[in-house]
Amino acid sequence: MEGLDSGSLIGSNDDLLIEISVRLPLKSVLRFKSVSKHWLWLLSHRRFTLRYDNNNNNLPKSLGLFDTDDVYAPYDVANPTPNPLGSSRTLASYFPRPDVRIMQSCNGLLLCCSDYRHKPSRMFFVFNPTTKQLETIPFPPSFPTESDIRMSLAFHPTECPHYKIVCVGTLEENYISQIQVFSSDTREWKISSEEFYSLSLSFVNGVYWNGAIHWPPCGGGSHWNLMCFHIESQQLQKLPLPKEVITPIIRTSYFGESRGHLHLIVNAEYSNHFCVFEMLRDRSGWFLKYRVQLNGLPPDFLEMIHVYAFGIMDVVRGETEEDTLVVVTANSILIKYNVHDKSFNYISSDHQWLITGWYEAHRYIQTVECLVICSFMSLHYVYAYYVKLVTLFW
Amino acid sequence: MTSSKTIVLRSSDGATFEVDEAVALHSLMIKHRIETGGADSTTIDVPEVTGNTLSKVIEYCKKHVEAPNSDDLKSFDTDFVKVDQAVLCHLAKASYYMNIKGLLDLSSKTIADMFKGKTVEQIRETFHIKNDFTPEEEEELRKENSWNLFV
Numbered sequence A: 001m002e003g004l005d006s007g008s009l010i011g012s013n014d015d016l017l018i019e020i021s022v023r024l025p026l027k028s029v030l031r032f033k034s035v036s037k038h039w040l041w042l043l044s045h046r047r048f049t050l051r052y053d054n055n056n057n058n059l060p061k062s063l064g065l066f067d068t069d070d071v072y073a074p075y076d077v078a079n080p081t082p083n084p085l086g087s088s089r090t091l092a093s094y095f096p097r098p099d100v101r102i103m104q105s106c107n108g109l110l111l112c113c114s115d116y117r118h119k120p121s122r123m124f125f126v127f128n129p130t131t132k133q134l135e136t137i138p139f140p141p142s143f144p145t146e147s148d149i150r151m152s153l154a155f156h157p158t159e160c161p162h163y164k165i166v167c168v169g170t171l172e173e174n175y176i177s178q179i180q181v182f183s184s185d186t187r188e189w190k191i192s193s194e195e196f197y198s199l200s201l202s203f204v205n206g207v208y209w210n211g212a213i214h215w216p217p218c219g220g221g222s223h224w225n226l227m228c229f230h231i232e233s234q235q236l237q238k239l240p241l242p243k244e245v246i247t248p249i250i251r252t253s254y255f256g257e258s259r260g261h262l263h264l265i266v267n268a269e270y271s272n273h274f275c276v277f278e279m280l281r282d283r284s285g286w287f288l289k290y291r292v293q294l295n296g297l298p299p300d301f302l303e304m305i306h307v308y309a310f311g312i313m314d315v316v317r318g319e320t321e322e323d324t325l326v327v328v329t330a331n332s333i334l335i336k337y338n339v340h341d342k343s344f345n346y347i348s349s350d351h352q353w354l355i356t357g358w359y360e361a362h363r364y365i366q367t368v369e370c371l372v373i374c375s376f377m378s379l380h381y382v383y384a385y386y387v388k389l390v391t392l393f394w
Numbered sequence B: 001m002t003s004s005k006t007i008v009l010r011s012s013d014g015a016t017f018e019v020d021e022a023v024a025l026h027s028l029m030i031k032h033r034i035e036t037g038g039a040d041s042t043t044i045d046v047p048e049v050t051g052n053t054l055s056k057v058i059e060y061c062k063k064h065v066e067a068p069n070s071d072d073l074k075s076f077d078t079d080f081v082k083v084d085q086a087v088l089c090h091l092a093k094a095s096y097y098m099n100i101k102g103l104l105d106l107s108s109k110t111i112a113d114m115f116k117g118k119t120v121e122q123i124r125e126t127f128h129i130k131n132d133f134t135p136e137e138e139e140e141l142r143k144e145n146s147w148n149l150f151v
Helices: A002-011 A014-021 A026-032 A037-044 A046-055 A299-307 A375-393 B028-036 B051-066 B073-080 B085-097 B101-115 B120-127 B135-144
Strands: A062-066 A072-074 A101-106 A109-114 A123-128 A133-137 A150-154 A164-170 A177-183 A188-196 A207-209 A212-214 A218-220 A223-225 A227-230 A235-238 A252-258 A261-266 A273-279 A286-293 A310-316 A325-330 A333-338 A344-347 A362-365 B006-011 B016-020 B043-046
Touching (some): A002 B120, A014 B085, A037 A046, A037 A375, A101 A150, A188 A235, A261 A286, B006 B028, B028 B043, B051 B073, B051 B085, B085 B101
Parallel strands (some): B006 B043
Antiparallel strands (some): A062 A362, A109 A123, A261 A273, A273 A286, A325 A333, A333 A344
16 A cells, blocks of 8 residues: 555656656666656656756766777776677667768767768768667758768757757859758758858868867968857857967867867877867967876887877866876777876777777767657647646646 | 754644754755744644654754764664655655755665666556557657667
């Protein structure tokens, strides 16, 4: 008899259900979505997902790295998170098309592309590796299908529940480049007013930060460009490079975002030390955030930096300044290095880590954010809203 | 002897409990009531909570207010939630309503641990929930979650 009481006590109380569910492990949350339509709605709702994503557990938000494929390297050495894709499954197995690669990771969502070896069949997807939800992105209407289009994903769960995709492409007729923006709520592409000749701009490897997609520096000689595209105003902006960078040759060694900070590292390939620049929030310039000395690393690793390709895979800001890490690789070895106390750990990946380009490493952030709810639930949303309205006035 | 003010808390079934104000203030709901209360703020009704549960809640608040740094606080908490499911659920509901964060954390976590391993069917049984998915809808759900091999 008492069991009856307690069950309905909690079961009928959404607030209590949420209090309990935010303390459940991920597997249970995803499993319990199948209990009933109400639970599916509740556990997919932002009220729950935002809290769940931000609630836990002393886990660093950045849990690990994917390469462009399925290889996964968890950051936590003591309690490594398992490969969210499953260690024996390929990335492509979650997609309806073959030859899938990850193009960009943005706050838990992955922008992926299939058929990357065969452009005309190419398709683009937004994939949540935590929940395995997949959305196909329709090809932008005015660009020819064989053309070189550049896609970037803009998503920040607390800013907006919908993601946007920015696509830069060239019109066939006149070789003018155009920018289109796709919004996940309308599922439509809108053409922005930006038009230009893009011969010297590349628009690949975009990073979403502070309301805009930023592209790493590109150009040559004395002509360098650092561009960003504001999502709201749909305007391009040219940005300054760090004034400390004066050499004519700039190789972007790392460009990425972490916890609301945009980082840039240039020309780091051949030395044991490099500078991490951080962009000012008003985008007026950069400041030198860290001078990273790798001398604390094991000598045999340091030797490899000069012999093999050396790459900076990630710069991860910690919850506190003392927890900031840099993840580097040389000769398939991955090391995470604490910038402050210079401690380091070897990270192991489930398969051999072969990449050395920062743009080929994609962060895994766990999120239960629901991309799309099952089609049959649309009526339930209306019902739930109606019930809420009625109870408000009763 | 310290002259501390006492507050009387009255449960849904009319049971009354006299507690030190400091202990009562551990509940942010009561704190708010007292701060915004009118003339008669010495007796506070707690209609969402029964006498049995309220007495346990007070026991929790007493321990946490009077001896917040004691070494046995952890073991107190562990033993505190070694109660049956019904009592635990009532405690969770009371701590949510009375806005007692520590107790809400403790009871919710304990309940979450109890349920985390259950199957979907077992959850439906425990909470008396009807499966309102049609077979087609379940199939669509299953396809979406096809990676999840554990039911």
